[in-house]
Amino acid sequence: MPLLRVxxxxxxxxxxxxxxxxxxxxxQVGVRVQVPFGNRQLVGLVVELVExxxxxxxxxxxxxxxxxxxxxxxxxxxxFLLWVAGYYHQPAGExxxxxxxxxxxxGQALHPPQQPRWQLTDLxxxxxxxxxxxxxxxxxxxxxxxLRPSPPLQKEILGAGFNLTQVRALEEKELVTSYLLPHxxxxxxxxxxxxxxxxxxxxxxxxxxxxxxxxxxxxxxLNDSLGHFQPHLLLGVTGSxxxxxxxxxxxxxxxxxxxxxxxxxxxxxxPQTLSRFQKRFNRRVVALHSGMTDRERLNAWRSALEGxxxxxxxxxxxxxTPLPRLGAILVDEEHDASFKQQDKVRYQARDLAVLxxxxxxxxVVLGSATPSLESLAxxxxxxxxxxxxxxxxxxxxELPQPxxxxxxxxxxQGGFSEPLxxxxxxxxxxxNQVLVxxxxxxxxxxxxxxxxxxxAGCKHCDARMTWHRxxxxxxxxxxxxxxxxxxxxxxxxxxxxxxxxxxxxxxxETLQERFPDIPVIRIDRDAVKGRTALQEKLDQIFHARxxxxxxxxxxxxxxxxxxxxxxxxxxxxxxxxxxDPRAMERxxxxxxxxxxxxxxxxxxxxxxxxxxxxDDPRLEKLCVAGYEALARDLLDERRQxxxxxxxxxxxxxxEAPQAAQVEALMQALASQLRSLLAEQPEAxxxxxxxxxxxxxxxxxxxxxxxxHAEKRAPLHRLLARVLLWMEAAPEAKKVxxxxxxxxxxxx
Ligand code: ADP
Ligand code: ZN
Ligand code: ZN
Numbered sequence: 024m025p026l027l028r029v030x031x032x033x034x035x036x037x038x039x040x041x042x043x044x045x046x047x048x049x050x051q052v053g054v055r056v057q058v059p060f061g062n063r064q065l066v067g068l069v070v071e072l073v074e075x076x077x078x079x080x081x082x083x084x085x086x087x088x089x090x091x092x093x094x095x096x097x098x099x100x101x102x103f104l105l106w107v108a109g110y111y112h113q114p115a116g117e118x119x120x121x122x123x124x125x126x127x128x129x130g131q132a133l134h135p136p137q138q139p140r141w142q143l144t145d146l147x148x149x150x151x152x153x154x155x156x157x158x159x160x161x162x163x164x165x166x167x168x169x170l171r172p173s174p175p176l177q178k179e180i181l182g183a184g185f186n187l188t189q190v191r192a193l194e195e196k197e198l199v200t201s202y203l204l205p206h207x208x209x210x211x212x213x214x215x216x217x218x219x220x221x222x223x224x225x226x227x228x229x230x231x232x233x234x235x236x237x238x239x240x241x242x243x244x245l246n247d248s249l250g251h252f253q254p255h256l257l258l259g260v261t262g263s264x265x266x267x268x269x270x271x272x273x274x275x276x277x278x279x280x281x282x283x284x285x286x287x288x289x290x291x292x293x294p295q296t297l298s299r300f301q302k303r304f305n306r307r308v309v310a311l312h313s314g315m316t317d318r319e320r321l322n323a324w325r326s327a328l329e330g331x332x333x334x335x336x337x338x339x340x341x342x343x344t345p346l347p348r349l350g351a352i353l354v355d356e357e358h359d360a361s362f363k364q365q366d367k368v369r370y371q372a373r374d375l376a377v378l379x380x381x382x383x384x385x386x387v388v389l390g391s392a393t394p395s396l397e398s399l400a401x402x403x404x405x406x407x408x409x410x411x412x413x414x415x416x417x418x419x420x421e422l423p424q425p426x427x428x429x430x431x432x433x434x435x436q437g438g439f440s441e442p443l444x445x446x447x448x449x450x451x452x453x454x455n456q457v458l459v460x461x462x463x464x465x466x467x468x469x470x471x472x473x474x475x476x477x478x479a480g481c482k483h484c485d486a487r488m489t490w491h492r493x494x495x496x497x498x499x500x501x502x503x504x505x506x507x508x509x510x511x512x513x514x515x516x517x518x519x520x521x522x523x524x525x526x527x528x529x530x531x532e533t534l535q536e537r538f539p540d541i542p543v544i545r546i547d548r549d550a551v552k553g554r555t556a557l558q559e560k561l562d563q564i565f566h567a568r569x570x571x572x573x574x575x576x577x578x579x580x581x582x583x584x585x586x587x588x589x590x591x592x593x594x595x596x597x598x599x600x601x602x603d604p605r606a607m608e609r610x611x612x613x614x615x616x617x618x619x620x621x622x623x624x625x626x627x628x629x630x631x632x633x634x635x636x637x638d639d640p641r642l643e644k645l646c647v648a649g650y651e652a653l654a655r656d657l658l659d660e661r662r663q664x665x666x667x668x669x670x671x672x673x674x675x676x677x678e679a680p681q682a683a684q685v686e687a688l689m690q691a692l693a694s695q696l697r698s699l700l701a702e703q704p705e706a707x708x709x710x711x712x713x714x715x716x717x718x719x720x721x722x723x724x725x726x727x728x729x730x731h732a733e734k735r736a737p738l739h740r741l742l743a744r745v746l747l748w749m750e751a752a753p754e755a756k757k758v759x760x761x762x763x764x765x766x767x768x769x770x
Contacts, residue, residue, distance in 0.1 A: 053094025261619025281350025437533025
């Protein structure tokens with residue numbers, strides 16, 4: 024008898040066998056099933072039909088129900104998801120769960136429940152409303168239906184002021200009947216019928232631009248690669264027209280009857296981005312991101328699955344979207360940290376884009392002004408085709424070269440040095456906008472007592488609490504603990520307490536004092552809450568001339584501010600001497616983004632960076648020679664240090680309320696690894712276990728262990744073997760642990 028092999032969302036890294044549901048046909052691979060699991064019911068996905076199980080058939084339970092008629096995933100797509108599970112050493116059920124919209128995960132139907140239509144019977148057509156004079160509302164409803172040219176949807180009837188009791192009364196009297204239209208399901212794997220083409224919008228809202236010679240050359244090479252696997256890295260300075268190239272490539276893909284998948288960073292998926300794409304094509308363009316309701320997401324996902332959406336524009340998890348006619352995958356701002364998922368299934372969507380492109384035989388385009396060192400290394404080695412866009416079409420001015428402003432011996436006011444404030448004044452005087460980037464929210468990162476040295480720390484973390492002014496409170500940004508501000512020092516009673524350092528709130532206050540007539544528009548997570556808030560702020564910015572735009576990273580990404588002529592980074596030092604090996608790469612990317620905000624239109628811009636280390640050779644290199652030159656140096660450093668992308672890492676994290684519990688597990692893990700390694704000839708080395716950089720967080724103790732290998736395969740072999748031990752280890756029972764393959768950061 025055939026059995027169902029099912030992937031279930033549980034932490035166990037295995038599949039589960041079930042008997043088919045009683046009295047039903049065998050399901051196809053790729054449909055969801057509801058199954059008993061312990062004393063719960065879970066929604067899983069059939070990944071295989073098998074003849075035999077390692078468990079005796081008499082012990083197997085039967086599936087309760089099948090939730091889909093047609094598969095949600097093709098065999099190929101399912102194999103991709105299973106590959107992902109294998110690569111990241113995560114349970115297949117968790118990966119499949121990540122790939123499904125929430126409503127499908129919860130067991131809801133792929134298609135929304137249908138609205139019935141109500142039509143008159145022969146009797147209903149012949150009956151006069153006057154015959155129903157004892158029930159005036161029923162008479163009115165009958166008349167309403169008789170006057171309609173076609174049977175209305177139930178919701179139209181309700182919308183016209185009738186209720187269901189009245190409809191049912193007419194049904195009782197056999198005056199009306201209801202019917203449902205069948206769903207037009209195309210099933211997966213079938214060629215997508217370009218349904219939208221039936222009524223194409225003749226005129227596009229926006230026409231393609233005339234490309235520059237440089238853009239044209241890149242586009243030709245991208246077009247030439249359609250129909251087979253080819254990774255591309257498009258390194259184009261900010262404003263060089265990368266998006267225009269993407270749009271024209273997508274046009275080609277749509278003309279071939281294929282679908283395009285475009286991944287963009289969390290913060291970049293604004294209504295403007297979406298409408299920029301929608302204006303250019305007369306095929307359906309759908310978005311997939313976390314700001315949508317579950318219903319909206321499901322609708323978008325379904326139209327991708329059914330081939331109705333020509334373009335899917337999504338954040339990282341959109342990489343799992345089933346697309347029957349995939350033509351290419353594009354990843355914009357490919358260096359962005361939001362492509363890495365940091366919990367549960369810890370995948371890197373950019374890496375998966377390349378992998379999926381290879382499996383499906385389509386080109387993959389990674390684009391950025393500041394590519395990740397990984398992608399750049401592939402580009403320089405020739406694995407990816409490397410393209411440059413160096414000019415800024417339609418703009419006469421060059422990107423400004425950033426200037427370093429040393430603040431070592433200067434007094435700062437709310438984070439600003441006097442020369443910086445002076446420069447800002449000049450730009451504002453000329454009627455322009457100034458952009459100030461400060462990657463720290465709140466009023467001040469530290470609250471302290473000048474009398475006894477007391478510092479407000481978090482009870483649950485090895486961290487300081489940030490002082491917020493609006494509303495007034497102390498807030499730990501690591502565990503979210505909030506508490507009221509102490510009126511005086513809890514240690515010695517002295518008051519007032521002093522702020523140390525500046526966050527965006529304090530910078531805002533300083534700017535308002537210094538430039539009382541100039542609007543200061545602040546953009547950070549505290550100032551921008553809710554779905555429409557960012558849009559409102561962006562609209563304000565549009566009218567603020569002169570004006571100051573102040574904010575965190577949120578401000579530096581993706582938006583065009585044509586009136587900004589001075590962009591400034593208040594503190595470049597955070598990344599320079601960090602223990603995080605990626606810190607310099609990140610700092611450089613942020614700096615270049617800030618520089619890209621200045622002088623985007625016809626106005627010449629200026630970029631000023633405050634630092635305590637203006638003689639740092641890496642900062643100098645970046646300012647004088649540019650990102651790619653610095654990135655090549657950083658790659659040389661990585662090569663010499665045998666660090667990614669020239670080696671491979673996996674990071675175990677573990678945490679528990681008691682330090683001893685974590686310690687016991689990590690030591691046991693380390694010794695297990697060492698004994699497995701004794702049988703394995705290839706070199707994998709252990710760094711740790713050591714306490715995590717922030718040992719105590721949310722009241723729990725954190726440790727970590729890094730595995731380092733020159734080659735990928737032996738590392739993965741080792742991981743697979745040690746996981747079998749880990750899942751059964753008694754030491755692991757009380758400890759929360761996770762495995763991060765190719766970690767983005769080591770915290
Ligand atoms: P990027 O994605 O590289 O930052 P965009 O594609 O957003 O660049 O282009 C930046 C600006 O230049 C946009 O306003 C865009 O309309 C304009 N632009 C792009 N390509 C051209 C072109 N070939 N001719 C004129 N303007 C262009
Ligand atoms: Zn004190
Ligand atoms: Zn905390």
